[in-house]
Amino acid sequence: MNSIDVENLHFTYPESKEIIKGINLSVKKGEFLSLVGQNGSGKTTLAKHFNGLLRPSKGKVFILGEDAKNSSIAELSRKVGHLFQNPENQIFEETVFAEIAFGPRNLNLPEEEIEARVDKVLKTTRLAKYRDTHPLSLSGGEKQRLALASVVVMEPQILVLDEPTTGLDLLSIMGILEIVKELHKKNVTVILITHDMGLVSELSERVVVMGNGQIIGDGTPKEIFADDDLLERASLEPPQIMKFSKILGLKPEVKVDALYKRIVETL
């Protein structure tokens, strides 16, 4: 069973032009997929269909094999966790603990289970020492980890990260990514929306390129970043390492370590 199946999806906001123009996409369980493309290409609009925030104008979306139209946002959000760009928009409780416990409380879980889940997540997101702190006094990177914790505590099988690293410094970014990598190892399906082609090459197994409401490319990072024509159409800048491996006339690589090995072998 796939995590996500999208069949001939179209979406139009009321009194607006069509944003999603016929998308077919299947995401396997445990896949790490990056969704890239210019602003306005439809990445976020597509992803909002995965947890029911948006409903298709035409076509179908299946989550874990079930037609999403038969489930409420609340039901879908147990399966699909969604982390947005600006963590402040997702934070509203008085303490870090209460913030993370909010979701599980709505599931009517017993109090001991809620505590157990929250404490586990506090550990994985390295926020345990802030258990009783007011969320708004955290730093930018910590707030984003808190927002991620509130999503992870619901134990979703699919995680959608919409530009989770915008405006964060590198140490904060690495903090977020460590957590995401751990979840991916536990077979959580990850959909990462980002403009950072370095992250895409580093993390993803598969890259889907969107342009003007359609999918215009789908492949491994190496395949996508070696396709100059596609990059041009999507206004994407190939990673430096890809450019450099081409200049040296070597087989395309996207990671520093891989190109280093290749150069040393060739010399």
Added chain:
Amino acid sequence: MIEIKNLHFKYHSQTEEVLTGIDLSIKKGEFVSIIGPSGCGKSTLCLTLNGIIPKTISGEFSGDVIIDGINTKDREVSEFSRRVGMILQNPESQLFAMTVEEELAFGPENLAIPREEIEERISWALSIVDMGNKRDEFPGNLSGGQKQRIAIAASLTMKPDILVLDEPTSQLDPVGKREVFSVLKGLHEKEKMTIVLVEHRTEPIAELSDRVVVMDKGSIVLEGTPREVFEKVPLLRELGIMVPDISYLTYLLKEGGYVKDIALTVEEGRRLFI
């Protein structure tokens, strides 16, 4: 042009100093990039360059910031707003007028500059940011990159000698980032403007700047040309700063004795192998 001497600053709300003794001088026409982990004091340092600290945001301030020979302690912020243009992360917070033209006219009108000269300044500023065709546009309709270019143009109409930009592209998509960096390149190369850029991505820093200043915990820990700074890969990694991939790759190759130097750009990398 900019002279900073033994600068210390502590916000009233905090217990520790955010700037713990900064000494830095920046020459006319120089392009200086400042980099460092969150909370290292780089944004606070920017706010001292036009007198907002200590004049508007007060705290415990000691040391001197001298702009064009004038100490920021001795004059009002309005004096420096003509000399130092300040561009922040989010262009939306800086735009307020109904048209691009009104946005650009606002600053010079407040200085009571004659109409013809305002007109000239607007045309000049719009040509620099390559937005001459958007004069009558509502700023809200522009893309993120265009908005930031208008924010830059608005500060150019004050004819500043110095432009200070605090992570001007962090909220922009790759196209917008490219647009803004290309404007900065033009301002530096053609208009010979002094530029202070706070930025956390090292690729544009390597390409654009004359000098890189690395800050940590309120002080300058490393300073030099991009090459001198980006060679110190292990130190930078400790601070959570990633050098451009091409520099990291050539650093590894240099350590292994395969190349003589590190490269700052892909083009430089190519030359190492000829």
